[in-house]
Amino acid sequence: MLAGIFTIFMFQLVGEAIQKYFGLSIPGPVIGLVLMLIALLASKHRTHRPIAGLRDNLITVAETLLGHLSLLFVPIGVGVILHLHLLETQLLRVLGVIIFGTIATMIFTAFIFSAFGSTEND
Template identity: 40%
Template structure:
């Protein structure tokens, strides 16, 4: 289990170092996750016996504990959140609507291209003009 944890922490450290040294506008842990993905694809070991998979499964079984710091942060900044509730709600609803519209647009584009490649005039159940 220690070996798997060292792999995870090593990839995060390497990702942070790469992000700092290159100056790319991506957080170091994100670069570390990409490095970990590349390492896992290159190594291709057994699923259950791989120490990285064992540590990942352990962390996933205790995922609820990772929400404690976020909950503490909400409690600490509750006065600030109460003062800025309108902009926060607008930002949350706006980003949700924008994400929903983007997914719908991409899906309709995908379905249109899929129907064109299949040689049909429209999507199933769609009336042809």
């Protein structure tokens, strides 16, 4: 468990460092995500102990963290009470944007995927 936590922290740390060093506007943790994905894919075929063990360890930690992912947005979500004035006047419009935006995005995405997905059904 500990090795998995260390690895995830390490990738986040590197991601944050890269973001600051190059002044990138991609969130540091997202850079960490991409780097860890690359590392995982690059070591995919290594089945011997240290790498395979760490990979299993990582999967356990990730499943624990992601299993309760939604709990993690509660503290910042509660912060909306500081910004209620924004919603007081715009609530219905914000809801409208979300509802129509979500429906339109779903339909477009499904159409695009169907159009390009049907060509490689093997």
